[in-house]
Amino acid sequence: MLTHVRAAIVSLVLFTVVTGVAYPAIVTVIAQLVFPHQANGSLIVKDGKPVGSTLIGQPFDDPKYFWGRPSATSPFAYNAGASGASNLSPTNADLIKAVQGRVEALRTADPGNAAPVPVDLVTASGSGLDPHISPAAALYQVRRVARARKLDEAVVQRLVAQHTEGRLLGLLGEPRVNVLGLNLALDSR
Amino acid sequence: MTANGVLQLVVYLVVLLVLAKPLGAYMARVYEGRRVGLDRALGWLERLIYRVSGISPKAEMGWKTYALTMLIFNLAGLLAVYALQRLQGVLPLNPAGLGAVSPDSSFNTAVSFATNTNWQGYGGESTMSYFTQMLALTVQNFVSAATGMAVAVALIRGFVRRSADTIGNFWVDLTRTTLYILLPLSFVFALVLVSQGVVQTFGPYAKVAVVQPTEYDEPVTDKDGKPVLDEKGQAKTKKSTLTEQAIAVGPAASQIAIKQLGTNGGGFFNANSAHPFENSTPLTNFLELLAILLIPAALCYTFGAMVGDTRQGWAILAAMTVIFVGLLVVCVVAEQNGHVFVKQGVDHTVSALQAGGNMEGKEVRFGIASSALWATATTSASNGSVNAMHDSFTPIGGLVPMWLIQLGEVVYGGVGSGLYGMLMFAIIAVFVAGLMVGRTPEYLGKKIESYEMKMSSLVILITPALVLIGTSIGVVTAAGKAGIANSGIHGFSEILYAFSSASNNNGSAFAGLSANTPFYNTALGLCMLFGRYWLAVPVLAIAGALARKKIVLVGAGTLPTHTPLFVGLLVGVVLLVGALTFVPALALGPIVEHLTLIAAK
Numbered sequence: 001m002l003t004h005v006r007a008a009i010v011s012l013v014l015f016t017v018v019t020g021v022a023y024p025a026i027v028t029v030i031a032q033l034v035f036p037h038q039a040n041g042s043l044i045v046k047d048g049k050p051v052g053s054t055l056i057g058q059p060f061d062d063p064k065y066f067w068g069r070p071s072a073t074s075p076f077a078y079n080a081g082a083s084g085a086s087n088l089s090p091t092n093a094d095l096i097k098a099v100q101g102r103v104e105a106l107r108t109a110d111p112g113n114a115a116p117v118p119v120d121l122v123t124a125s126g127s128g129l130d131p132h133i134s135p136a137a138a139l140y141q142v143r144r145v146a147r148a149r150k151l152d153e154a155v156v157q158r159l160v161a162q163h164t165e166g167r168l169l170g171l172l173g174e175p176r177v178n179v180l181g182l183n184l185a186l187d188s189r
Numbered sequence: 190m191t192a193n194g195v196l197q198l199v200v201y202l203v204v205l206l207v208l209a210k211p212l213g214a215y216m217a218r219v220y221e222g223r224r225v226g227l228d229r230a231l232g233w234l235e236r237l238i239y240r241v242s243g244i245s246p247k248a249e250m251g252w253k254t255y256a257l258t259m260l261i262f263n264l265a266g267l268l269a270v271y272a273l274q275r276l277q278g279v280l281p282l283n284p285a286g287l288g289a290v291s292p293d294s295s296f297n298t299a300v301s302f303a304t305n306t307n308w309q310g311y312g313g314e315s316t317m318s319y320f321t322q323m324l325a326l327t328v329q330n331f332v333s334a335a336t337g338m339a340v341a342v343a344l345i346r347g348f349v350r351r352s353a354d355t356i357g358n359f360w361v362d363l364t365r366t367t368l369y370i371l372l373p374l375s376f377v378f379a380l381v382l383v384s385q386g387v388v389q390t391f392g393p394y395a396k397v398a399v400v401q402p403t404e405y406d407e408p409v410t411d412k413d414g415k416p417v418l419d420e421k422g423q424a425k426t427k428k429s430t431l432t433e434q435a436i437a438v439g440p441a442a443s444q445i446a447i448k449q450l451g452t453n454g455g456g457f458f459n460a461n462s463a464h465p466f467e468n469s470t471p472l473t474n475f476l477e478l479l480a481i482l483l484i485p486a487a488l489c490y491t492f493g494a495m496v497g498d499t500r501q502g503w504a505i506l507a508a509m510t511v512i513f514v515g516l517l518v519v520c521v522v523a524e525q526n527g528h529v530f531v532k533q534g535v536d537h538t539v540s541a542l543q544a545g546g547n548m549e550g551k552e553v554r555f556g557i558a559s560s561a562l563w564a565t566a567t568t569s570a571s572n573g574s575v576n577a578m579h580d581s582f583t584p585i586g587g588l589v590p591m592w593l594i595q596l597g598e599v600v601y602g603g604v605g606s607g608l609y610g611m612l613m614f615a616i617i618a619v620f621v622a623g624l625m626v627g628r629t630p631e632y633l634g635k636k637i638e639s640y641e642m643k644m645s646s647l648v649i650l651i652t653p654a655l656v657l658i659g660t661s662i663g664v665v666t667a668a669g670k671a672g673i674a675n676s677g678i679h680g681f682s683e684i685l686y687a688f689s690s691a692s693n694n695n696g697s698a699f700a701g702l703s704a705n706t707p708f709y710n711t712a713l714g715l716c717m718l719f720g721r722y723w724l725a726v727p728v729l730a731i732a733g734a735l736a737r738k739k740i741v742l743v744g745a746g747t748l749p750t751h752t753p754l755f756v757g758l759l760v761g762v763v764l765l766v767g768a769l770t771f772v773p774a775l776a777l778g779p780i781v782e783h784l785t786l787i788a789a790k
Contacts, residue, residue, distance in 0.1 A: 004257065004258050005261055005265075006242070006243055007242045007243055007244050007360060008258070008262040008265040009265055010241055011238055011244070011262070011360065011363075012262065012266055012269060012332075014238050015332055016269075016328045018368075018372070019328050019330075019372065019447075020325075020327050021324065023327070023372065023376065023443060024323050024327060024440045024443040024444070026376075027376065027389055027440075027442060028443070031379075031380065031383040031389040031390075032389075032390065034380075034383075035380075038383055038384060038385065038386045038387070038388075039383050039388060039442075040388065040390050040395070041436055050395065050396075050398075051400060053395070055386050055466060055469050056434070056436055058399050058400055058434060059403045059431065060403070061403055062401050065400075075406065075407055075408055075426075076407075076429075076431050077403070079434075080436040080437055081314060081435045082315050082459060083312075083463075083464050084459050084460055085463070085550045085580075085581065085700070086550065086578075086581065087550065087699070087701030088581060088674070088701065089584075089682075090529040091584070091677075091678075091679060091782055091785060092675045092679065095581075096530070096533065099533050099535065103533055103534045103535065115536075116534055116536035118535075118542075119536060119537050119545060120543060120548045120553050122530070123530075123547075123548040123550075124550065125550070125551065125553070126460060126550045126551055126576065126578050127458075127460035127465060129460070129465055130465075132554055134542060134543035134544065136536070136540065136542035136543035167193070167471065168470070168472055168475075171196060171197060171200065172471035172474070172559070173471025173472075173554050173555060173556070174471075174543075175541070175542065175543075176553045176554050180400065183400055183401075187400070
């Protein structure tokens with residue numbers, strides 16, 4: 001019995017050293033040497049300062065910017081220190097009310113646009129940090145953004161097209177637009 | 190289903206089944222103690238572990254010693270994880286300055302990671318220091334997976350050996366699994382993940398200035414950090430402007446690689462595999478999905494190879510795949526057709542420009558097909574990581590993952606535990622077939638007698654008992670009902686899902702349920718403990734009993750167990766037991782909810 005207990009404790013310590021210390025440490029060293037940009041969060045640097053990450057969304061509610069997915073993180077949207085979702089069921093009255101409110105907010109910001117709103121633009125993402133919207137959701141907002149910036153709609157549309165990513169090999173994932181990337185491109189015009 | 194959706198699913202299944210054979214054959218070599226090609230690189234480490242721990246690798250164990258050493262090792266791991274969480278405030282590698290985890294949450298998490306469940310009542314980035322994530326959680330990701338695989342291999346040896354008293358050596362199986370299977374696969378996989386944007390750093394959380402400062406309501410707290418309430422009992426807030434985003438990072442890739450490969454599923458971040466730093470691109474999503482089912486599928490081949498008839502392994506794998514594909518289609522169709530907000534002026538239609546369907550709780554880069562595929566895979570394996578929130582699925586879309594868990598995690602299942610669970614069902618299946626024709630049932634040349642039947646019935650009945658009793662306690666006590674996020678029918682589903690997930694060691698959740706309370710931490714912790722070890726020990730008892738038996742020669746009355754007939758029988762038994770046990774409970778939850786959704790239209 002005692003030999004078993006000893007074997008359990010000693011082997012656990014050794015497994016901890018191998019899988020809990022050496023393994024993550026070696027992976028970190030190689031990652032930092034070979035993929036330093038990705039390993040540190042794919043940060044976007046502008047004028048020497050980080051302004052965001054290509055993989056993490058930011059909150060936007062100004063009509064001159066493209067808006068991202070609603071985010072359920074707390075206490076503020078897109079809290080990258082506490083990711084999370086609404087976890088509301090589709091039959092939940094609170095969710096139905098929230099969706100209604102989001103549709104109204106979009107329509108208020110873009111009077112005269114009565115088209116149905118693409119679903120991803122009014123439903124919260126799983127992470128609360130989704131950096132993307134669907135191309136449909138981007139195109140829905142082109143008119144509003146163009147007006148707010150006094151730009152030609154075609155110019156904005158072209159920017160959206162430039163920031164649209166297709167499926168990997170035409171197969172995996174879904175077509176998408178990186179909201180932060182698109183808005184930074186708009187600002188630097 | 191869309192054409193692209195079908196194609197994504199087909200490609201996934203083909204790649205999975207193609208990889209099962211080479212990996213399965215490799216694992217058979219590992220467990221038969223043969224040379225595996227990594228002996229030069231890691232053999233010294235294997236021998237070092239044996240020598241320092243006082244293990245004699247040649248010594249064989251009977252089933253009782255095997256079970257005892259397994260339990261002692263798991264208990265040691267559990268205590269270590271508990272202690273590390275309680276002490277993390279004073280331990281190093283804690284750049285975010287996180288304090289000690291509460292006693293009940295620490296107990297729950299320690300049980301959760303030791304039992305390969307990885308249920309998480311806490312939010313990773315706001316609770317666990319890097320030190321705890323690595324030295325407590327990552328380590329258990331490896332050794333709890335290795336424990337499950339060791340038990341499965343011991344059971345296989347029970348079939349292989351004849352008139353033998355022993356079923357292997359737990360320490361050797363544990364060590365060889367970790368060093369020759371899990372570690373090399375994780376190492377390569379982690380680096381691939383980093384290349385795609387999964388973070389791997391010991392640096393502090395990154396701070397960035399946001400492009401558009403936005404206003405939000407900040408909760409007012411007193412000097413102890415407790416929220417201040419107004420006259421109506423609501424939390425007081427003040428207007429605040431967000432100018433800076435603190436982005437949580439950490440050594441995530443190394444943990445995520447093993448979390449998927451070892452069917453663990455515990456996220457580095459709260460949002461789990463929906464978080465862009467855990468699952469950044471469609472490619473990482475595809476590879477992580479493969480990693481979830483890779484070892485459980487390959488172990489079927491290992492089983493066939495070790496019993497000397499690979500057709501037996503393919504038959505088991507075929508039965509699993511039949512159930513998987515059937516339920517997968519239901520889930521994808523339900524989510525794609527989840528047109529719930531049409532009245533509110535929302536466009537749910539699928540097109541070249543959007544995935545459409547039910548997008549609440551899903552990520553745009555994954556859309557419907559990849560999210561539903563993940564939900565099905567993660568719950569058929571006892572993985573439990575999520576790339577979309579099951580709580581926000583349509584009622585039928587959410588029923589699929591819940592029922593897959595309730596089937597006992599035998600459709601692929603956890604690494605090791607899925608195979609031994611499915612072999613219990615195979616024993617039941619040959620018994621049922623034996624009853625029909627009035628012959629003593631046999632499986633792989635071993636007579637199945639009353640002892641084996643008692644033990645396998647125990648394995649199959651314990652988890653439904655835990656699920657149903659636990660759920661009933663949850664719905665009648667105030668402490669249980671307090672955690673519900675979606676009141677009414679869906680609240681019942683949340684509790685049912687929680688007890689299903691814990692008892693079957695899955696770890697996913699209808700995450701609206703606030704489960705980080707003393708009641709749920711304790712109740713679910715106990716379910717995880719019983720659901721793991723009350724199954725593993727009877728399985729080892731069967732292994733011991735089978736090993737002692739002689740082999741019976743195949744006769745005219747023997748039921749061949751590699752034919753489509755047997756696959757059909759096995760599928761039938763799994764579905765029948767699962768349906769008979771859980772349809773009443775499911776009818777009260779997701780099925781009623783589905784009907785209310787139709788009525789509302």
